[in-house]
Amino acid sequence: MSKGIDVAGLEHSFRARGGAVPALDRIDLAIEPGELVTLAGPSGCGKTTFLRMIAGFVAPSSGTITVGGTTVRGPGVDRGVVFQQPTLYPWLDVRRNVALGPKLRGVGKAERRATADRYLSLVGLSDAADRRPYELSGGMQQRAQIARVLAGDPEVVLMDEPYGALDALTRERLQNELLTLWRETGKTILFITHSVDEAVFLGSRVLVMSPRPGRIVLDEKVPFSSRSLAPDEIRALPEFAETAARVRAAIAP
Amino acid sequence: MSSSHLEAVRGPRRWLGLLASLVVLLAVWSVVAAADLVEPHYLTPSPLEVWDAFVRANSHHAVGGGVDRVVRGEENYYLWEHLVVSLRRIGLGLGLGVVVGVPLGLLMGTVRWVGDLAGPYVDFLRSLPPLAYIGFLVAWFGIYDASKVWLLFLAAFPPITLATINGVRGVRQDQLNAARSLGASGLQLQTQVIIPATLPDILSGLRVAVGFAWTTVVAAELVNGLPGIGGLAYLSGTQNKIALSVACILVIGLTAIALDAVIRTIEKLVVPWRGKA
Amino acid sequence: MKTSRTLSRRIGGLAAVAAVVLPLSACSLGEDTEAAASDCPWTADESVTGTVRIGYQKIPNGDVVVKDQKILENCLPKATIEWNNFASGGDVVQAFGAGSIDIGLAGSSPSTKALSAPLDLPVKVIWIHDVIGEAESLVVRDGVATDITGLKGKTIATPFGSTAHYSLLQAITDAGEDPADYKLINSEPEQIAPAWANGDIDAAWIWDPTLSELEKQGGTVILSSKDTAEAGKPTYDLGLASDTFIEENPKVLEAWAKAQDYAVDQILGDPDKAAESVAVEVGVSTDEAKAQFAGLTYLRASEQATDAWLGEKLGADLLATAQFLLAQDGITAVAPAATYSDGVDADVAASAG
Numbered sequence: 001m002s003k004g005i006d007v008a009g010l011e012h013s014f015r016a017r018g019g020a021v022p023a024l025d026r027i028d029l030a031i032e033p034g035e036l037v038t039l040a041g042p043s044g045c046g047k048t049t050f051l052r053m054i055a056g057f058v059a060p061s062s063g064t065i066t067v068g069g070t071t072v073r074g075p076g077v078d079r080g081v082v083f084q085q086p087t088l089y090p091w092l093d094v095r096r097n098v099a100l101g102p103k104l105r106g107v108g109k110a111e112r113r114a115t116a117d118r119y120l121s122l123v124g125l126s127d128a129a130d131r132r133p134y135e136l137s138g139g140m141q142q143r144a145q146i147a148r149v150l151a152g153d154p155e156v157v158l159m160d161e162p163y164g165a166l167d168a169l170t171r172e173r174l175q176n177e178l179l180t181l182w183r184e185t186g187k188t189i190l191f192i193t194h195s196v197d198e199a200v201f202l203g204s205r206v207l208v209m210s211p212r213p214g215r216i217v218l219d220e221k222v223p224f225s226s227r228s229l230a231p232d233e234i235r236a237l238p239e240f241a242e243t244a245a246r247v248r249a250a251i252a253p
Numbered sequence: 254m255s256s257s258h259l260e261a262v263r264g265p266r267r268w269l270g271l272l273a274s275l276v277v278l279l280a281v282w283s284v285v286a287a288a289d290l291v292e293p294h295y296l297t298p299s300p301l302e303v304w305d306a307f308v309r310a311n312s313h314h315a316v317g318g319g320v321d322r323v324v325r326g327e328e329n330y331y332l333w334e335h336l337v338v339s340l341r342r343i344g345l346g347l348g349l350g351v352v353v354g355v356p357l358g359l360l361m362g363t364v365r366w367v368g369d370l371a372g373p374y375v376d377f378l379r380s381l382p383p384l385a386y387i388g389f390l391v392a393w394f395g396i397y398d399a400s401k402v403w404l405l406f407l408a409a410f411p412p413i414t415l416a417t418i419n420g421v422r423g424v425r426q427d428q429l430n431a432a433r434s435l436g437a438s439g440l441q442l443q444t445q446v447i448i449p450a451t452l453p454d455i456l457s458g459l460r461v462a463v464g465f466a467w468t469t470v471v472a473a474e475l476v477n478g479l480p481g482i483g484g485l486a487y488l489s490g491t492q493n494k495i496a497l498s499v500a501c502i503l504v505i506g507l508t509a510i511a512l513d514a515v516i517r518t519i520e521k522l523v524v525p526w527r528g529k530a
Numbered sequence: 531m532k533t534s535r536t537l538s539r540r541i542g543g544l545a546a547v548a549a550v551v552l553p554l555s556a557c558s559l560g561e562d563t564e565a566a567a568s569d570c571p572w573t574a575d576e577s578v579t580g581t582v583r584i585g586y587q588k589i590p591n592g593d594v595v596v597k598d599q600k601i602l603e604n605c606l607p608k609a610t611i612e613w614n615n616f617a618s619g620g621d622v623v624q625a626f627g628a629g630s631i632d633i634g635l636a637g638s639s640p641s642t643k644a645l646s647a648p649l650d651l652p653v654k655v656i657w658i659h660d661v662i663g664e665a666e667s668l669v670v671r672d673g674v675a676t677d678i679t680g681l682k683g684k685t686i687a688t689p690f691g692s693t694a695h696y697s698l699l700q701a702i703t704d705a706g707e708d709p710a711d712y713k714l715i716n717s718e719p720e721q722i723a724p725a726w727a728n729g730d731i732d733a734a735w736i737w738d739p740t741l742s743e744l745e746k747q748g749g750t751v752i753l754s755s756k757d758t759a760e761a762g763k764p765t766y767d768l769g770l771a772s773d774t775f776i777e778e779n780p781k782v783l784e785a786w787a788k789a790q791d792y793a794v795d796q797i798l799g800d801p802d803k804a805a806e807s808v809a810v811e812v813g814v815s816t817d818e819a820k821a822q823f824a825g826l827t828y829l830r831a832s833e834q835a836t837d838a839w840l841g842e843k844l845g846a847d848l849l850a851t852a853q854f855l856l857a858q859d860g861i862t863a864v865a866p867a868a869t870y871s872d873g874v875d876a877d878v879a880a881s882a883g
Contacts, residue, residue, distance in 0.1 A: 057430050075433035087431040090526030091449040101435040104445070134529040152435045293723055293743055318815025320806050328615070388624065395630040396585075396614060476621050477585075477614045477630075491617055491720045492588070492813050493739050 002188040003068030003078065003155035005031040005054060010063035012049060013213075023049055025213035027063070031205075033155075036182050036189045036225060038203030040196060042251060046214030047192050051158050054190065055081045068155055077101070080154035084161045086141040088133035094144050095120065095129040101152030112151075119147040122181065139170035143177070150185065159191045163198070172231065175202055179225055196251065200224065200244045201234065208250040218250035298496035303503070306496040307332065310485075327497065328488070330480040336504060339482040342398060342473065343466045346405025350462055354410035355455055358417020359447065368418060379411035383472040391476055401473040401481075408469040409462040416458025420451030453524045460516050467509040570605035571792050578781050581610040585622045585634030588615070589767055590738075590808045590822040591659045592793030593635050598807035601789040606782065620691055622770070626651050632775040633786065635659055637693035638766040639860070642851040645873040646861040654776060655844065656783065656878040657769030657790055658834045663756035665825030666694045666765070667741055668701070669749035670733040671726070677752060678705045682712060684732040687725060690716040691860060693765035696851060697758045698735040699858060704761050709858075723747075738822055739814065754825075763854075764847055767826075776875060787882035791831040797823055798830075832883035835876045845871030 010027040013020040023046045031037050041047045052058045054065055056075040065072040067079060088097045095116045096103075102112035120126050123143040133141055142162055149157055163171045175198065182189060193199050199206050204225050208218035222243055224234045234240060279300050286299035298306070308314075310332035316322050326332060361368035361375075383404055390407075394400040424447055432446045471483035478484020486501035520527060568574075582602070586593050596602055602611050614631060616622045619640030625631045626644060633656075636644070644651045668678070668686075675681045678701050688695045702709050717725060722734045723743045734744060735753075745751065755765050769790070776783060797804040805819035812819065834840050848870040855861045 055430070055434060057433075075430065077434070077436040079434060081431065081434045083427045083431065085425075085427065087425070087428045089428065089446065089449065090529065091452070091524070100432070100445070104432070104436045104438075104441055132526060134526055148435070154434075293727055293747060296724055296727075316810050318809050318818070320809045320816055322806065322810055324810060391624055391630075392628050395628045396625045397630060400628075475617070476624065477616060479615050488615065488617070491718070493720060493723070493743070494813065 002033045002186055004033045004035075004188060005029070005156060005190065006064075006066045007054075008064050008066075010050075010053070010060050010065065012046075012053070012058075012061045022213035024053075024060070025215045027214070027216055029207075029216060029219075031188060031190065033068075033188050034186050036179075036191065036202060036204045037207060038191045038193055038199040038205070039207045039209060040193055040199035040247060040251060041209035041214070042211055043194055045209045045211045047209050048160055050209070050214065051081075051160050051190065051192055054156075055079055055158050077105070077152055078155045080149035080152050080157045082142070082145055082149050082157065082159040082162045084164050086133065086138075086145045088141060088144055088148070090132060090134050093130050093132055094125060094136070097133060097144060098148045098151045100148060115151050116147075119151045120144075122150070122184075123147045123177065137170075139166050139174060142166065142174060146178075146181070150181070150187075154187070156188045156190070159189060161192050161194065164194065171198075176231055178202065182225075196244050196247050197235070200240060200247060201231070206243070206247055208247055218247065220246070295493055295495050298499055302496040303499045306494070307500040307504075310335075310497060310500060327485055328479050332482070332485070332500070332504065335480045335482040335485045335501075336508060338480045339470050339474065340508070342401050342481070343405055343463075343470060345398075345402045346466055347409045347459070347462060349402070349406040350409030350413050351455075351459065353406070354413030354458070354462075355417050357410075358414040358455075358458075359421060359443065359451070361414065362418040362421025362451075363443075363447070372418075375411050375414050378407060379415070383408055383469045384475075387472055387475065396477040400476075401478070404473040405466050405469055408465045412461040412465060413455065413458040416454045416461065417451055420454025421447055423454065424450045453520070453527045456516065456520045456524060460513060460520075463512055463516060464509070467505060467512075470505070568604075569600070570607075571601065572605065572788065574605045574607055575781055575785055576608050578606045578609045578779075578785070581612060582606070582633065582779075582782055582786075583612045583614065583631045585614050585616050585625050585631040587617070587619070587622070587635050587767075588812045589635070589659070590665075590812055590814075590819055591767060591826060592790050592797060592804075592828065593659055593769075594811035595793035595796060595804050595807040596789045598811050599793075601792060602786060605785050605789060609782070618689070618692070623649065623651065626653050626770065626772060629772075631772075632779075633769065633771045633783075635767060636770055637662075638764075638768055638848065638851055639691060639693050639696045639855065641766075641768045641770060642848050642855060642870075643691070643861055644770065645848065645869060646852050646855070646865050647863040648861075650865075652773040653770045654773060654873055654875040655768045655840070655848070656771050656776065656875050657787065658829055658839055658844070658879075659767040659769055659790070660826035660828055661759065662693055662697075662765045662767065663759065663825050663827055664751075664754040665741075665822060666697060666735065666737045667751040667754035667825075668698065668733060668735045669741060669744040670752050671731075672748050672750055674732045675752070678702060679707060681733055682707065685713040685715055685730070687715040687717040687722050687731045687734040688736060689719060693755070693767075694735040694737065696854065697755045697763070697765055699854065700758045700761070700763045701735075701753050704758070704763075738818070738825075742818070763850065766844070766847075771875075771878070776878070780881070783878045784881045787831055787878045791879075791882045794828045794830055797828050830883075831879045835880040835883050840874055840876035840879055842871070845874045848873065 007027055007029040010024055012024040013022045039047050049058060053060050054072065056072050098119055099112040099116035102115050117129065120129050123146055125140060125143050125147060128136055128140060133144065136144065163174055166174065179202065191202055200222060202225055203222050206220050206222050207216050209215065210217045224240060227234060283299050286297045289297060310327045313323050313325050316324055361371055387404055390400040390403050394403050428446055428450065429442060432442055437445060471486060474481040474484035475487055478487065482501050482505055486498050489497035489501065586597060588594065597613055616625065619636030622634040622636045623640045623644045626634060627649060641655060643649060644653055670681065674684060686698065688698050699709050702712060715731060719736055719740045722736055722740050725731045726734065726744055726747060771783065801820055801823055805816040808819035809816045829839060837843065849867050852861060852864045852870065856864050
């Protein structure tokens, strides 16, 4: 089951010397269950803050966020978070990292191991199950992190520039894998990126946030991620370039 | 691949180097001892005299000086028994240091006001020379092992606590957030994330604490320290048996190095990710 | 779960090693010679049980003879005798203060401190192990001075708070001089010889083995504690016991005093045998031990129980010591004379006489 996200009248400002610095300005947004929403914007525009508020790590100055009708008051298992820097635990091997969510919920040993193995095979990491995170490449670490989030069975997956630090080839491969996972699991995904290409390619809907104070300045349904075309073919479509141009213009007017 | 090959070559070479430096050191020592730079002569025992004292201390030997009696080691204990007794005291002091220091450090690292409140006291305690307060401990806890273990504990726990605090404060915020999003409760956060993440720092703290404990053991054994290697080192000094004193000091130094190596091995086994993640 | 299991197994292994090593070191070290009641020079008292905690020092007198020949162990076969070594009388007094020992040996200076403010310890002097004579002497570097007046302005080392320190100050005062005109240096005995060799000090009032060492290095003895004793200011090595122990354990103390008396008898009558015990305990040769016997005066129980010693005179000597220590900031107040006369208990010695 996946749930939608509703954001109403969200505002946030940081306390700094010399008064409050506005970071987010009146955001109203409804994300439907099962959408893959990409949020693009220049660095420092507040998109990560926005994601952390949905995750429940940061409380907004005003406004409400509800996920599946429940108001967000802190972190919760209904919202899985994939961080830009992998947060795998080096004292656990990859399998036990992935099995952590079920373990914290008190699932039995055999069952959580099976769950972990299932998601590891889903992200193509079955062979790395017994290795420690630091023995993996950056791309494999992100795959493992995604598997860990999915094994926690959240309604919503929040991804904070997860591929930002990867090389281009790995990045493209993981983008394709994400689309497959999205189609297979039907999760609601909010994906933050600073890459226009990534936002347009992945999103079923693209949002653009303006620099501080952050505000949604573009909100557009995008058709590409649901097409069963090869990635190269999608990127070659004229509509792709047109959408990308509009997004780019919205980011840097 | 190439680094391990390099190590394979470097290993024996390093040992050879160490051996050579040891030979040079012993030679210089012998010359200095023979030259009697410091009067009286017994103050500069030669390596051979120290070795003799070491062997005597580990065997049944004749008292000498016109007495036929054969006695056991020094003060009725072999040197290694003196060492074991001191090790036991150090072990107890360190054990208590861990039992108290780690939870205290976790608390001080997690709850900021506790850290702010207790921090200066732990810092103060750490900077005190043990000799300065052994007198109080003897008055409170008597001349037996209790006061010695207390002193070693007081020397051992501040570095462990401070390292633990350091470790807790160094845990990445997102590592905590990730666990929270996976449904970790406050307690689970401690046991599943904070403690394992702090383990490398705790072990570093333990290594520092072991060093402190060794430097403290002589002070701890100044009063009624027999059996005990620190007590024996001190007593032999007061009796002008400097060769035995030096033997004790060498044994203390070598044991300290060996103990440090043991902890480093434990580090490699228990926190293999240290420096990698 | 592989890693956590191996981890806990490793920790378990460490705990197992510790569990094996720690108890082993706790109880089974050292040689345990069984006491034999038949070896007691008189009829052993098997009625006494419990533990007797003794603080001793490595001084060539009857105490180490009693320890080495296991006289107390043999004569109180059912009791546990615990011998704790101390480096100085100050440490022994500290142990009394901590309630850690029942009987202990300390010089007359630390003993007086124990009876005076601020310590006011509940202890009594029950024995005179020895009267200090030439065992503690003033050694002077050759050519520096021939009498104490000649040492004015010179550097003299001695362990502060010791009987030697007391004798030195006494000798200076008796010569009509002011201690302030001397450079007095506090030094542990073992550090005096190196300081001497270095040329840092001109003289020292000290005991063996440092005393002999300084003589070997060209020092001359110009005064000794025998001289200050003859001038009416004797110093002693005394046996102390806590008040409660004296009250509750008359049988132990009787056996203890008999053992001490036996040892004194041996030092006087069979010095070769006593010297062997001293050699083992103090770490000197038998010849050195016998030479050191000459520097101390030993008193039989019957003799020291009289008014000439424990009965009366010692209390007065302690009072004089206290007055002197007060002037030297060694104590904060001299107690009434009764404190020092009551602080001496001649009954124990009398019971062995």
